[in-house]
Amino acid sequence: DPYDIKASLAKILVSYDKNIILNTQQQKVYDDAMKMSSEGGPCCCKCWRWTAFEGQAKYLITEYNFDKNA
Numbered sequence: 001d002p003y004d005i006k007a008s009l010a011k012i013l014v015s016y017d018k019n020i021i022l023n024t025q026q027q028k029v030y031d032d033a034m035k036m037s038s039e040g041g042p043c044c045c046k047c048w049r050w051t052a053f054e055g056q057a058k059y060l061i062t063e064y065n066f067d068k069n070a
Contacts, residue, residue: 017055
């Protein structure tokens with residue numbers, strides 16, 4: 001169900017995607033995580049949810065130093 005996220009949270013996550021720029025190492029962490037995803041990305045298609053979860057991933061990588069070992 002793609003509508004299980006409140007609009008207010010989705011807006012925050014989308015803003016993370018727009019405003020967070022990953023450095024080379026962080027981008028590698030992101031790319032490696034996407035390769036491990038059964039969907040090939042943060043969602044099954046490039047919809048608003050994809051963008052929101054891409055923002056969430058960028059936030060976790062930059063603010064909490066998430067990597068493949070986290």
